[in-house]
Structure formats: structure tokens, C-alpha cells
Amino acid sequence: MSKKSALQENLSYEQKFLEYLKSKGLRFTTERQVILNWVFKSHKHFEAEDLLMDIRQSGERVSKATIYRTLNLLVNCGLLREVIFGEKHSHYEHVHGDEHHDHLVCNGCGKIIEFTEEEIERLQDAVCLRYRFLPASHRLQIQGLCHGCQRAVKE
Amino acid sequence: MSKKSALQENLSYEQKFLEYLKSKGLRFTTERQVILNWVFKSHKHFEAEDLLMDIRQSGERVSKATIYRTLNLLVNCGLLREVIFGEKHSHYEHVHGDEHHDHLVCNGCGKIIEFTEEEIERLQDAVCLRYRFLPASHRLQIQGLCHGCQRAVKE
DNA sequence: CTCGATGCAAAGTATTTGCACCTAT
DNA sequence: ATAGGTGCAAATACTTTGCATCGAG
Numbered sequence: 001m002s003k004k005s006a007l008q009e010n011l012s013y014e015q016k017f018l019e020y021l022k023s024k025g026l027r028f029t030t031e032r033q034v035i036l037n038w039v040f041k042s043h044k045h046f047e048a049e050d051l052l053m054d055i056r057q058s059g060e061r062v063s064k065a066t067i068y069r070t071l072n073l074l075v076n077c078g079l080l081r082e083v084i085f086g087e088k089h090s091h092y093e094h095v096h097g098d099e100h101h102d103h104l105v106c107n108g109c110g111k112i113i114e115f116t117e118e119e120i121e122r123l124q125d126a127v128c129l130r131y132r133f134l135p136a137s138h139r140l141q142i143q144g145l146c147h148g149c150q151r152a153v154k155e
Numbered sequence: 156m157s158k159k160s161a162l163q164e165n166l167s168y169e170q171k172f173l174e175y176l177k178s179k180g181l182r183f184t185t186e187r188q189v190i191l192n193w194v195f196k197s198h199k200h201f202e203a204e205d206l207l208m209d210i211r212q213s214g215e216r217v218s219k220a221t222i223y224r225t226l227n228l229l230v231n232c233g234l235l236r237e238v239i240f241g242e243k244h245s246h247y248e249h250v251h252g253d254e255h256h257d258h259l260v261c262n263g264c265g266k267i268i269e270f271t272e273e274e275i276e277r278l279q280d281a282v283c284l285r286y287r288f289l290p291a292s293h294r295l296q297i298q299g300l301c302h303g304c305q306r307a308v309k310e
Numbered sequence: 311c312t313c314g315a316t317g318c319a320a321a322g323t324a325t326t327t328g329c330a331c332c333t334a335t
Numbered sequence: 336a337t338a339g340g341t342g343c344a345a346a347t348a349c350t351t352t353g354c355a356t357c358g359a360g
Contacts, residue, residue, distance in 0.1 A: 027314060027359050048349080063317045068350060084239055088324075089349055104288045113286055120278050124297060127270050132302040133259045140295040142279060147287040182334050182339060203324080218342045223325060243349080244324055 013040050013079055020077035031062045035070045045083065045093045045112060084139065085112070102140040108149025168195050168234055175232035186217045190225045200238065200248045200267060239294065240267070257295040263304025 017036055021028055038055055039046075052067050071092060074080040080092045085105050100121065104113040120140070128135045145153065172191055176183055193210055194201075207222050226247060229235040235247045240260050255276065259268040275295070283290045300308065 025314085029315060029359070031316070065318080065351080066316060069315085082241075084241070086237075086239070088243070104283070104286060104290075106288075107291060113288065115282050115286065117278055117282055120275055120282075123272055123275050123278070124295075127272055127275075128259070128297065128299065131259060131268055131270065132305075133261075133268065133297070133299055134305050135259075135297050135299040136262060137299070138295065138297040140279075140293065142283065142288070142290050142293040144283065144288055144290040144292070150287075150289050180339085184334070184340060186341070216342095220326080220343080221341060224340085 016079060017074070017077060020073070026073075031066050032070055032073075034060050034062055035067060036074075039071075039074065039080070039092075040094065043094060045091050047089055047091055049089075081137075083141075085141065086143065103142070104146070105141055105143050106146040106149055107143055108145050108152065111146050111148075113146065171234060172229070172232060175228070181228075186221050187225055187228075189215050189217055190222060191229075194226075194229065194235070194247075195249065198249060200246050202244055202246055204244075236292075238296075240296065241298065258297070259301070260296055260298045261301040261304055262298055263300050263307065266301050266303075268301065 014036060017032075018028060020026075021032075034055060035051070038051055038058075048064075048067050048071060051071075052062075052064055055062050055067075071080065071090075075082055075092070078095055081095050083091050083093050083103065085091055085103070099116070101114040101116045102120075104115060106112070124135065124138060127133075169191060172187075173183060175181075176187075189210060190206070193206055193213075203219075203222055203226060206226075207217075207219055210217050210222075226235065226245075230237055230247070233250055236250050238246050238248050238258065240246055240258070254271070256269045256271045257275075259270060261267070279290065279293060282288075
């Protein structure tokens with residue numbers, strides 16, 4: 001299993017999006033191209049507003065409505081996942097193949113730590129089996145204080 | 156360990172709320188009394204809107220603003236927990252002592268199945284230890300199809 | 311050429327807030 | 336008496352939608 005280069009990854013995102021659009025009879029517009037590029041330019045979590053700002057600052061121009069419409073498409077085609085961190089607006093992150101991770105959310109500084117724990121995933125499947133439930137996705141997030149913020153509180 | 160009667164439980168909720176209010180120099184008003192009664196009248200998950208409707212239909216009168224303000228108090232004093240089911244508005248459920256459960260959410264019929272899995276809780280603590288993270292609360296929810304809805308899809 | 315896409319502004323939701331009046335303590 | 340509380344309506348924050356126009360295939 002060789003690691004894919006950033007370029008290859010980027011191409012595969014575009015590939016996947018193109019296939020999705022074609023399968024639904026939708027079009028690959030300039031705006032969708034621009035948004036796709038920005039979404040996959042960094043690997044951080046982001047919000048619709050962040051994306052809008054970044055694109056505006058770069059000089060390119062896409063309306064807020066189109067941002068929202070396109071983010072929904074990207075979620076539906078499996079390139080993005082919506083992760084909720086307790087705030088009222090949506091946060092998004094990239095989906096990489098089958099890899100799944102969960103989040104530790106610091107109530108102090110807002111930092112988000114990603115972790116994976118195979119055993120928890122396995123136990124979730126066991127729970128689903130027990131209830132004859134067919135899982136499609138899941139979210140696990142633990143809120144608390146990161147190491148740095150614990151020390152800040154003690155002082 | 157004897158089971159507490161519904162009456163006893165209800166009293167203990169009121170007790171806890173009263174103590175919380177006193178500790179913060181807040182007042183126990185008629186409106187807060189009414190809301191408290193309705194919140195603990197049933198054991199189901201509910202939303203602010205549900206509560207407002209129920210109270211209005213009963214003939215008692217509390218404004219929407221007061222509902223929201225009081226729900227926040229009840230969350231802060233540990234009597235309610237906010238559970239998020241992917242919708243844009245908040246859902247609440249009762250907190251019973253230390254017992255914690257998580258949710259299976261059916262994308263078909265909206266049914267919510269509660270489950271507890273000690274081992275998952277234990278593994279979460281292990282993860283926190285690994286990252287020197289101090290957990291305060293967590294949410295795990297699995298979305299998918301319940302048994303009934305799986306059959307409906309097959310047909 | 312045709313139908314889907316875009317931008318804009320208006321409409322929705324869910325929740326919070328400012329303020330004048332009210333009431334528990 | 337005096338903070339804190341309440342209702343109301345207006346304000347907010349995020350997201351969706353209607354519609355006239357635009358552009359990809």
C-alpha cells in the first residue's frame with residue numbers, strides 16, 4: 001500500500017465528483033470547480049463561512065448560496081462528512097477511503113484532536129447486530145479539557 | 156438498590172433544581188415550576204417546540220423565551236442533557252444519576268433506540284488517557300436503518 | 311438550444327436579546 | 336424595596352429558496 005501523492009489525491013477527488021455529477025445528470029461548472037479546489041486545498045475542518053471568506057480573499061467569486069448548494073452535493077457524493085461540534089452551524093471534514101476517526105473537542109481552547117479506536121468501531125457493530133440495526137454512519141465526540149487547558153485551570 | 160417511585164424521582168428533580176437556583180441566587184418562579192413539571196412528566200426525548208405546545212395545550216401559559224431560558228438552566232444544573240440527532244434544533248433528555256446511554260437513530264422512521272455498552276465507555280476513557288484529555292461528557296450516535304425499515308426497503 | 315446552475319435578495323428556522331413591566335424573596 | 340424574571344417583538348445566525356438570467360453539454 002503506497003501513499004498517494006497530494007496531486008493524485010486531488011485528482012481522485014475531482015474524478016469522484018465528476019462521476020457523481022454525471023450519474024445524476026448534473027453539470028461541472030466553474031463555480032463547482034473553484035469550490036472543490038478550495039475544499040481540498042487544506043486538510044482541516046471548516047465551515048461554510050470559512051470557505052466563503054477564503055474564496056473571496058483569493059479574488060475568485062462564488063455566492064454564498066452556491067457554497068451551500070455545493071457542500072451538500074459533496075456530502076451526498078461521499079467526499080465530505082458533516083461533523084457536529086455542538087455549535088449551531090455545520091462543520092465539514094474530508095472523507096478518506098474507509099478510514100474513520102472520531103473527535104476529542106476541548107471546551108477550553110476549542111482544539112480538536114482526532115483519534116481512531118478499532119475496538120470501539122467493532123463494539124458499535126456488535127451493538128447494531130444486537131438490535132438488528134443496519135448502520136450507515138456514526139459520530140462519537142468527547143468533550144472535555146485538553147492537556148494544556150487542564151494546566152491553565154490549575155494555575 | 157430499590158427503585159424510586161415516580162413521585163420520589165420528581166421530588167428529587169425539584170430538590171436539585173431548587174438547590175441549583177439558590178446557589179446561584181436565582182428565583183423559583185411559577186413559570187419555572189410549570190416547565191419543570193412538564194419536562195419530567197414523560198421520559199421521552201423532546202424539543203423546545205414540543206414542550207411549548209404541550210404546555211399551551213394544557214391551558215398554562217409560558218412564553219417561548221422563558222422555555223428556552225429555563226431549558227438552559229436545566230442543562231446547566233445537570234438535570235437535562237442536550238442530545239443532537241443531526242437536525243438543526245436541540246433535543247433534550249433526562250439525566251438519571253450516572254447512567255449514560257447512547258443512541259441508534261433510524262434514518263427511515265426516525266425511531267431512536269437507546270443502548271448502553273460499558274466496554275465502549277471504558278475504551279473512551281482509555282483514549283482520553285492516551286491523549287491526556289480530561290473528559291466531561293460525550294455523545295455517540297449511530298445512524299442507519301432499524302429492523303422494520305430494512306424490511307421495508309427490501310420489499 | 312435546453313435544462314440545470316448561479317446570484318441576489320427574500321424567506322425560513324431555531325434561538326437569543328432589549329426593554330418595560332412584574333414578582334419572589 | 337430590589338434584584339431577578341417575564342412576555343413580547345425585534346434581532347441574530349445559519350441555511351434554504353424563488354426567480355430572472357446565464358452557461359455547460
